[in-house]
Amino acid sequence: MGSAVVVGAGIGGLAVAGALGRAGWQVTLLERDERLRPGRAALLLWPNGVRALRALGLDEGLDAIATPVRPDGLRRPDGHWLRRSAADRSDGATPYVVHREDLHDALVAGLSDRIDIQTGVTVRAVRTDGYRPVVTDGQATWEADLVVAADGARSAVRQRLAPASQPVSGGxxxxxxxxxxxxxxxxxxxxxxxxxxxxxxxxxxxxxxxxxxxxxxxxxxxxxxxxxxxxxxxxxxxxxxxxxxxxxxxxxxxxxxxxxxxxxxxxxxxxTVTELSPMPESFVFPTGGGGYVLLGDAAHAIADHLGQAACLALEDAATLRTLVRAAAPGPALVTALRAYQNSRRPRAARVARSARRLATVLQGRGSRLGTRARGMALATIAPRMLEAAASGANDWEPPPIS
Ligand SMILES: Cc1cc2nc3c(=O)[nH]c(=O)nc-3n(C[C@H](O)[C@H](O)[C@H](O)COP(=O)(O)OP(=O)(O)OC[C@H]3O[C@@H](n4cnc5c(N)ncnc54)[C@H](O)[C@@H]3O)c2cc1C
The missing domain is CATH 3.30.9.30 (D-Amino Acid Oxidase; Chain A, domain 2)
Incomplete structure (x- = not known):
């Protein structure tokens, strides 16, 4: 099995570090904070996110911490209905709400004791001229077959590898x-x-x-x-x-x-609502017999009215784990990384397009319509767009284990 350095212990980093560790990889997890810290409040886990957790083997106990969300529909501020929904959705598209501390605990429980967790480490640079990927905080260096950049929308690793992609305000x-x-x-x-x-x-x-x-x-x-x-x-x-x-x-x-x-x-x-402009053309940067991989918000932060971005990070982790788990460092690993790129980049771009379309209607971003026309568009188009965007995003299955 290979070795991996995972940069960042957010939802994406914890999920992928645990998954690679459980698959027998030797994993080092580097986190800037002094301790592994959960995000605050809660988030929605959509069916694609639940499928990703299942593929990662982390769905056990989910029923105890996650509550199905059954909204009665979509309303205007005066209470007028824009759309009513059936309490029990027959399309299997019911999201769950989960406290972020509970999700964090489940992800931390999935870290095996093979994982070397190093906190208080801020990765600042990468080296792409050697046979293996290397990251450094300016003092120490870490080298592995695979470096996974899961260091969020302002990823230092991405800024070195894909400097044209910059985080901008979601508006x-x-x-x-x-x-x-x-x-x-x-x-x-x-x-x-x-x-x-x-x-x-x-x-x-x-x-x-x-x-x-x-x-x-x-x-x-x-x-x-x-x-x-x-x-x-x-x-x-x-x-x-x-x-x-x-x-x-x-x-x-x-x-x-x-x-x-x-x-x-x-x-x-x-x-802070941030999106990447433009999204990196590539999420994968082969180096020798392995490479760098962007994952989660580091790869595709989107100003996300659907609340899908953490679910996408879990999809990334499940996909990467499936593709690389049995790939030996060398040509097999590089091929697996290319498969990750071919699977994840189009998927993230599709969800980002849909998020941008929603933003046009919900926020009036890039819209030339006046306030009254935007109000009408909101009443007529937004309910359908929200439904279509949610079902497009939910429509994801993990790659089969070969
Ligand atoms: C208002 C709002 C609501 C949302 N609601 C939902 C929702 O309901 N459902 C959903 O699926 N998504 C939701 N999201 C999106 C979701 O919160 C994020 O997409 C997700 O948390 C990103 O996870 P990540 O692991 O990729 O990155 P992050 O959570 O940003 O984690 C990055 C980690 O890397 C560390 N780090 C950063 N830089 C370095 C460095 N240089 N060296 C070492 N470590 C570093 C950080 O300390 C952090 O621990 C929402 C987002 C917003 C803004």
Whole structure:
């Protein structure tokens, strides 16, 4: 078996490091932070993400930590329906919501004891002139048959290998929060456990994470919400950001006001929404008998209204593991890396195109329409586009194990 250095211990890096380790590879995981730290709040795991976790052998226990999301449909801020959905979807496209700490724990549990985890290491440069790939933090160097760059949208490795691809603002600001059950508001009877509301440029999604009072495997239940508004990330302290959100979404139909009232500044997580422009032409850079591979946001950060990017990172990890697991360093490994490129680059480009089309309608990005026309487009086109984009993104199967 070969050796791999994985740079970055986010969702993508943890998933691929664990998968390669379990397949018998000798893996070193390098992380800039002083410890392996989960992201905050929660995220949606779409069916493609669940399939990727299954392919990685990490789906055991998922039922205990993930809650199916069954939104009642899509509404305007005044509560008017843009689209109603059946509570139980027959197309198998139900996403799950999972606390990021629970997902992190599942990924960390999947790291085998063969993995050498080194924290407090910031990779700054790569060397492509030798027989094997090499990364360095400026002091020490790490060499392996395979270097996987899973170091996020601002990837230092990608900046050396594909410098034309630069992270740019996605054009909107986004917040997530989980209000823990013990202080989540009691919602009026009949309030659906999940919902989504859209206006021109603004969006609010909520979903229950577990059930109030249930003693599931996760003690991290509550009500998750995500809000986005046009413009750049806000520089103010969280308490001010929260009062701005309450003001921007004032008058939106219940339970949005109640959820924002019950949120505390310490619950609020503002996310930097970044996309790569352009997406790198190649996710693979062969070097000698192995090479460098871009994975997750390092390869294809997208300003993602669907909430698919972490699922794509899991797909990347599952695909890479399947393709390289039995490939010996040398021509077989290089061929496997080319297969990764041929599988992942078109897939990521397709999801990114669909995300851009959605952004045109949801944010008015690149649109020449006036506000009124955008409002009409939102009512007529957005529900169909969201549905089509979600089913296109969900439509992924892991490559067969050869
Ligand atoms: C508002 C919002 C909502 C979202 N909701 C969803 C959702 O519901 N579902 C979904 O699937 N996706 C969602 N996403 C996307 C998802 O959060 C990201 O795509 C995903 O977390 C990316 O994972 P990653 O492992 O590729 O990168 P990252 O999470 O960025 O991890 C990179 C890691 O590398 C480390 N690192 C960085 N540089 C270096 C270096 N030089 N040396 C060493 N280590 C380094 C970092 O410290 C970090 O640990 C959302 C994104 C946003 C902004």
């Amino acid at each position: 909107y600001a986004a917040w997530r929060a989980v209000i823990p059950w013990y202080r989540a508001p009691e919602l009026p009877a009949g309030t659906p456990a999940a919902g989504e509301t859209l206006s021109v440029g603004h969006r609010f999604i909520h979903a229950s994470l577990g059930e109030r009072g249930s003693a599931g495997a996760s003690s991290r239940g509550g009500i998750y919400w995500m809000a986005s508004v046009p413009g750049a990330a806000r520089p103010e302290p969280p308490a001010v950001q929260l009062s701005l959100l309450r003001r921007w979404l004032a008058g939106w139909h219940p339970p949005i006001g109640q959820l924002l009232e019950a949120t505390r500044p310490e619950d609020l997580v503002q996310e």
